[in-house]
Amino acid sequence: RAKDMGRNTFQFYQPEMNTSVGARLNLERRLRRALRDGEFLLHYQPQVDIESGKIVGMEALVRWLDPEVGLVPPSAFIPVAEESGLIGPLSEWVLREACRQNKAWQDEGLPPARVSVNLSARQFQQRDIAKLVTAILEETGLEPRYLELELTESTIMRNAEEAVVMLNELHALGIGLAIDDFGTGYSSLSYLKRFPVDRLKIDRSFVSDIGASSDDETITSAIIALAHSLQLQVIAEGVETAAQLDFLKERACNEMQGYFFARPMSHEAIAGLLQRERVAA
Numbered sequence: 001r002a003k004d005m006g007r008n009t010f011q012f013y014q015p016e017m018n019t020s021v022g023a024r025l026n027l028e029r030r031l032r033r034a035l036r037d038g039e040f041l042l043h044y045q046p047q048v049d050i051e052s053g054k055i056v057g058m059e060a061l062v063r064w065l066d067p068e069v070g071l072v073p074p075s076a077f078i079p080v081a082e083e084s085g086l087i088g089p090l091s092e093w094v095l096r097e098a099c100r101q102n103k104a105w106q107d108e109g110l111p112p113a114r115v116s117v118n119l120s121a122r123q124f125q126q127r128d129i130a131k132l133v134t135a136i137l138e139e140t141g142l143e144p145r146y147l148e149l150e151l152t153e154s155t156i157m158r159n160a161e162e163a164v165v166m167l168n169e170l171h172a173l174g175i176g177l178a179i180d181d182f183g184t185g186y187s188s189l190s191y192l193k194r195f196p197v198d199r200l201k202i203d204r205s206f207v208s209d210i211g212a213s214s215d216d217e218t219i220t221s222a223i224i225a226l227a228h229s230l231q232l233q234v235i236a237e238g239v240e241t242a243a244q245l246d247f248l249k250e251r252a253c254n255e256m257q258g259y260f261f262a263r264p265m266s267h268e269a270i271a272g273l274l275q276r277e278r279v280a281a
């Protein structure tokens with residue numbers, strides 16, 4: 001029996017279980033260290049007005065520069081950060097850094113653009129998010145209209161009544177609000193009308209199948225029409241081809257974001273892009 005075998009019992013446990021729990025704890029420990037030692041950084045991906053072709057915003061996307069591994073994408077650590085409570089301090093860092101950087105660009109004379117920050121479900125559940133945003137805007141001096149928060153459809157719909165209250169609080173600050181990954185959840189239209197949001201982001205899964213799946217084309221067209229009928233702006237994410245862009249343009253989609261225009265990039269690189277626009281203007 002395992003108990004009788006003393007110290008060697010671990011070898012009778014499910015090995016996958018051992019490694020996954022061990023790996024998780026190890027990751028958690030390294031994430032803690034990453035926060036303490038400043039190993040996180042933001043990449044920025046341009047959001048472009050389809051009509052004018054100008055950069056009007058950028059999405060801040062977090063990365064972890066792990067000294068042992070290199071650049072780690074958010075999918076590899078956000079879930080663990082969410083489960084371990086590290087998402088609070090991490091999100092706060094992202095928000096502060098995005099606001100600080102955007103204000104610094106404006107102070108350098110670059111054309112002003114909004115910065116969009118992803119808010120995790122866990123952080124949205126914390127009732128003091130509006131207070132935190134207020135404090136960070138004050139501290140960094142960024143005007144509220146140059147900050148937008150992205151919340152996924154499923155985050156908002158998880159508790160829609162509560163979401164209405166919190167979105168109203170956030171909206172009252174004068175910041176923008178966008179529903180991310182739109183079309184993958186199940187918003188009811190009656191709620192959509194009550195959410196004080198400014199923008200719908202069409203999920204990449206629909207956009208990527210433009211030209212390949214008529215169902216996804218129909219869904220994309222319907223989301224654009226829905227947004228317009230509710231007086232909302234609409235942006236397509238994951239635009240990778242000229243054909244996709246043409247399709248969106250024909251339907252008067254307002255903005256696009258995707259590899260076709262630019263990949264997420266360092267703060268230096270996007271400052272260079274913004275600078276070029278200023279020179280061209």
Ligand code: C2E
Nearest residue numbers: 061062073074094118119120238239240257258259260264
């Ligand atoms: P998201 O908010 O939907 O962000 C868009 C993701 O799509 C980004 O992946 C971006 O690099 C990728 N993408 C953009 N254009 C294209 C394209 O044309 N083709 C393809 N194939 N992909 C494209 P990334 O940076 O790996 O981020 C993944 C997700 O991680 C984000 O999805 C967001 O949910 C989450 N995330 C990123 N940064 C943060 C953060 O600071 N806080 C929180 N809570 N979540 C974050």
Ligand code: MG
Nearest residue numbers: 059118150180
């Ligand atoms: Mg997003």
Ligand code: MG
Nearest residue numbers: 180181201237
């Ligand atoms: Mg998205």
Ligand code: MG
Nearest residue numbers: 181203204237
């Ligand atoms: Mg997405």
